[in-house]
Amino acid sequence: MSAGPEGGEPAVPYRPAAVPAGGPAAVPAAGPAGSAGERRLHLLTPLRRAWVPIAATVGVIAQQGDRAERWIADLPALLRVAALAGLLLVFGTYGFLSWWFTHYAVTDTELRIRTGLIFRRTAHIRLDRIQAVDVTRPLLARLAGVASLRLDVIGTEEKDELAFLGEKEAVALRAELLARAAGFAPEEAARLGEAPERELLRVGPRDLAVSLLLSLGVWAALAGGIIAPVVAWWISSSPWAAVVTLLPILGAVWSASAGRFLAEYDWTVAESPDGLRLDHGLLDRVHETVPPGRVQTVRIVEPLLWRRLDRVRVELAVAGSKNGVLVPVASRAAAYAVIARVLPGVDLAALSFTGSPGAGSRWVVPVWWKGYALAVSPEVFAARRGLLCRRTEIVPHAKVQSVRLTQGPWERARGVADVHVDTGANATVTARLRAADEAAALLAAQAARARTSRASARPDRWMA
DSSP, X not given: OEEOOOSSSOOOOOOOOOOOTTOSOOOOOBOTTSOBSOBOOOTTHHHHHHHHHHHHHHHHHHHHTHHHHHHHHHSOHHHHHHHHHHHHHHHHHHHHHHHHTOEEEEOSSEEEEEEOSSSOEEEEEEGGGEEEEEEXXXXXXXXXXXXEEEEEETTOSSOEEEEEEEHHHHHHHHHHHHXXXXXXXXXXXXXXOSOOOEEEEEEOHHHHHHHHHTOHHHHHHHHHXXXXXXXXXXXXXXXXXXXXXXXXXXXXXXXXXXXXXHHHTTEEEEEETTEEEEEEOSSSEEEEEEOXXXXXXXXXXXXXXXXXXXXXXXXXXXXXXXXXXXXXXXXXXXXXXXXXXXXXXXXXXXXXXXXXXHHHHHHHSTTXXXXXXXXXOSSEEEEEEOSSSEEEEEEEGGGEEEEEEEOOHHHHHHTEEEEEEEETTSOEEEEEEEEHHHXXXXXXXXXXXXXXXHHHOOOOOTTO
């Protein structure tokens, strides 16, 4: 793996023209290339839409089982061909009409998506609420030269999607949406194009494969896949019980090993004015963006066997987004350099962790209490947990939404308490088993730090 220089300001030269003082100029609604009016998706989209009724029909036939097989066998050959042709015509017509009635347009203030053949749906996505625009290229889509555009919008659970667009059109539309979200005038946004980028880190296939081989979770899933079916067969004396037990375990083994390798293959982190860009995937290529200022929590994961090699994994909690991984595996120094771009001014190497007091903690959580630790700096609140797999969660003070102190009866008897810090990503970071007087002081101090940090925090802004 390779990493760019640590610290400092971004080295990407990007100086677009300033927005006029009166705000964006009023112009007619435009598509990504500046053409007026609404636009349709790529011509290959009907093929994708047709798979919906096809899958439903296959499911119904499979559910009927032997009855469906006998019914089809009783039909004359000519009638079977005619029925198949009729179904293909119906499915093709459905795909074409669903494509025909789907439009999108970029106006002065929003991206408008109209869909629906029978039940119409119009999505009005405010440009200033867009926080990430991801370009995904599944394997078949890459062969066909098309891509899907997925949008993370503040306040929504699901991503809106434009599938499919031509690859060049998808990249151009993504660049325009980000520029418009940054506040640039429509004609200026269409002219800017894709912002330049500077590579910070690349994870090689060898490093990724070694990290998976050194993950205890992969070996645990593999052991379960071998032992569980044998036990099920021995208890029930039925091979079908073993198969039913084996299938979900095989899925877990695949997702933890080969599936993860395919998804995280050639993982690249690059810096640009619109945030950190993540490119990865062997079969399905994904281009994601970590939006600036929207990261609520950074989690550093250190599995037991990784620590001897000084390797870590970096995960994120981003408000309103499902982009959860920043670095799948990297050296500690390289990972810290990337985190410094997400949390400017934070020196993770300088954090000093203090463990939970042994006098009370060992009676509340035997043995595992040794894995709990806390560090507080002027910029962040950091809590550590875990002995076999160590996890360190870091929250900038400006992202803290609330602070709570909890103390069960057994904790109260042993003089310890937990301090919980809630963030904007519906996540909670907990400093476990702190001395009761320390926890009370930490509660008041953290509330004050969160209030003052939010008042002085920089605004979340694209291309700032």
